Amino acid sequence: MARYIFITGGVVSSLGKGLASAAVGALLQARGYSVRLRKLDPYLNVDPGTMSPFEHGEVFVTDDGAETDLDLGHYERFTGVAARNTDSVSSGRIYSTVLEKERRGDYLGKTIQVIPHVTDQIKEFLDVGGDEVDFMLCEIGGTVGDIEGLPFFEAIRQYANDKPRGQCIFMHLTLLPYIAASGELKTKPTQHSVKELRSIGIAPDVLVCRSEGPIPKKEREKLALFCNVRPDSVIAAQDLKTIYEVPLAYHREGLDTAVLNAFGMGSTEPDLSRWEDVYDRIFNAEGEVNIAIVGKYTQLEDAYKSVKEALIHGGMANRVKVNVDWVDSEVFDTTDAAPHLEGYHAILVPGGFGERGTEGKIKAAQFCRERKVPYMGICLGMQLAVIEAARNVAKLADAGSEEFDHEAGEKRFTPVVYHLKEWVQGNHTVKRKSDDDKGGTLRLGAYTAHLAEGSKVAEIYGTTEIEERHRHRYEVDTKFRQQLEDVGLQFSGMSPDGSLPEIVEWKDHPWFIGVQYHPELKSKPFEPHPLFASFVKAAIENSRLV
Ligand code: GLN
Numbered sequence: 001m002a003r004y005i006f007i008t009g010g011v012v013s014s015l016g017k018g019l020a021s022a023a024v025g026a027l028l029q030a031r032g033y034s035v036r037l038r039k040l041d042p043y044l045n046v047d048p049g050t051m052s053p054f055e056h057g058e059v060f061v062t063d064d065g066a067e068t069d070l071d072l073g074h075y076e077r078f079t080g081v082a083a084r085n086t087d088s089v090s091s092g093r094i095y096s097t098v099l100e101k102e103r104r105g106d107y108l109g110k111t112i113q114v115i116p117h118v119t120d121q122i123k124e125f126l127d128v129g130g131d132e133v134d135f136m137l138c139e140i141g142g143t144v145g146d147i148e149g150l151p152f153f154e155a156i157r158q159y160a161n162d163k164p165r166g167q168c169i170f171m172h173l174t175l176l177p178y179i180a181a182s183g184e185l186k187t188k189p190t191q192h193s194v195k196e197l198r199s200i201g202i203a204p205d206v207l208v209c210r211s212e213g214p215i216p217k218k219e220r221e222k223l224a225l226f227c228n229v230r231p232d233s234v235i236a237a238q239d240l241k242t243i244y245e246v247p248l249a250y251h252r253e254g255l256d257t258a259v260l261n262a263f264g265m266g267s268t269e270p271d272l273s274r275w276e277d278v279y280d281r282i283f284n285a286e287g288e289v290n291i292a293i294v295g296k297y298t299q300l301e302d303a304y305k306s307v308k309e310a311l312i313h314g315g316m317a318n319r320v321k322v323n324v325d326w327v328d329s330e331v332f333d334t335t336d337a338a339p340h341l342e343g344y345h346a347i348l349v350p351g352g353f354g355e356r357g358t359e360g361k362i363k364a365a366q367f368c369r370e371r372k373v374p375y376m377g378i379c380l381g382m383q384l385a386v387i388e389a390a391r392n393v394a395k396l397a398d399a400g401s402e403e404f405d406h407e408a409g410e411k412r413f414t415p416v417v418y419h420l421k422e423w424v425q426g427n428h429t430v431k432r433k434s435d436d437d438k439g440g441t442l443r444l445g446a447y448t449a450h451l452a453e454g455s456k457v458a459e460i461y462g463t464t465e466i467e468e469r470h471r472h473r474y475e476v477d478t479k480f481r482q483q484l485e486d487v488g489l490q491f492s493g494m495s496p497d498g499s500l501p502e503i504v505e506w507k508d509h510p511w512f513i514g515v516q517y518h519p520e521l522k523s524k525p526f527e528p529h530p531l532f533a534s535f536v537k538a539a540i541e542n543s544r545l546v
Helices: 017-030 071-079 091-104 114-127 150-162 188-199 217-227 243-252 255-262 273-283 301-318 358-371 380-392 402-408 456-461 478-486 530-545
Strands: 003-009 035-041 088-090 135-140 168-175 206-211 234-238 288-295 321-328 346-349 375-378 399-401 414-419 422-425 428-431 443-451 465-472 474-476 489-494 501-506 512-515
Touching: 003 017, 003 150, 017 035, 017 071, 017 135, 017 168, 017 243, 017 255, 017 273, 035 071, 035 114, 071 301, 088 091, 091 114, 091 150, 114 150, 135 150, 150 168, 168 188, 168 255, 188 206, 188 217, 206 217, 206 255, 217 234, 234 243, 243 255, 243 273, 273 301, 288 301, 288 358, 288 530, 301 321, 301 530, 346 358, 346 380, 346 530, 358 375, 358 380, 375 380, 380 399, 380 414, 380 474, 380 478, 380 501, 380 512, 399 402, 402 414, 443 456, 443 501, 456 489, 456 501, 456 530, 474 501, 478 489, 478 501, 512 530
Parallel strands: 003 135, 003 168, 035 088, 035 135, 168 206, 206 234, 288 321, 288 346, 346 375, 375 512, 399 414
Antiparallel strands: 414 474, 422 428, 443 465, 443 489, 489 501, 501 512
């Protein structure tokens, strides 16, 4: 049975609880333990799939097709452990399961209450897979004291009490504000946050305190005394230059030792060579390239979190620093794109939904095709590259996507991208209707693609069969395949039955690839995704030309 580490937060949100959890996972792995990380989100949406990126940042998709919180991306990037559907849960999902059970009559006439029915459902979720790993790390979203979070806090309190002593510990992340006028780090908000936690029956074993600088001995002792933790379990989490420094920095502060001590486990020496190499590649880069992400949600970097990280990993693979710029495509929807795009060594058009800003992205694809600038199109970015090819090269002037016609409520385009209503998953056929619910009805999760021998992508991947994660409702229509291949756009990756285009590439271009899936979701700092590594390499080569 796994040992459980519950990670909670206080004082303010956005302290990097997800990263701290991921770093603890990585540090435990470095000591030879197996880990799994899990996120419990108090909001009432069943999953973040239907939320706007402005609300919640990127939706991270798992191999088994769950639409989850972006923190699961951090977990995967730091531990390399593929997340599953059962690693992300929200109040909405817990409540809908409880209500389904109630309708079925599973509760045998009982009155359904938060305690015990909702908390039992949460505990059931915590148990899943507990026999597979040494440590299960469970992060509770939000901050202590939030109304929606209460059932989760109650459930983890009960859970620790249900288990044998010493099987569960609590780690609490807070902020120590620095008051410049008095030159002091303030411990009071942390004291209050711990008091709040203790009032619901949870006493933290490890306190991780975010601060701009180091925590002086006096403040550390004060925190230990007032929050009832050992002084060596008060861990300073200082602001760092890059997130990939976090495991090494937290190790230096003694976080992994404090966690193991809380379980009464002696500490062995960790093997941190993986993180030392990552650090070396970031801080000893031998050049830089400028890459633009041309998208719609550019004000909110979290919307394309994994894309940005994957580009950084691609830089690490080539030992260069990647400077990422966010370019809003709407700005040049109706004007010339060139002034906005010139000077970048490569351009990436990421996934997205809806028509807004797409004309600008189509222009970005055209700019890259004509000027031989490396282009990576992901999901919508691939669909738009196909539309560009159809309009401007294959001379199908009114080519477009059904997605935009649906949105506008009128038929304006020849749909080279259509609404996919039936596809094969494993050994069954998935069927969808136009008026299906929005939640969970996309083509989601890992699917296999076959790559054409001799294509650029086959060379990049070093194989002709790959498996990548998907999240889309629309699909490039094979009806136009011949027409597009005749003008040089090769359909170099297809679903195993040949019905769904997975990859397109321009034959006479140094690097122009569009993929229907999301390669960014599988990239890791210590294992950069081959497409991103190759894309950044192409950007470096292009930078030598300009
Ligand atoms: N909106 C497009 C579709 O549903 C692309 C989705 C995406 O980029 N993730 O197919």
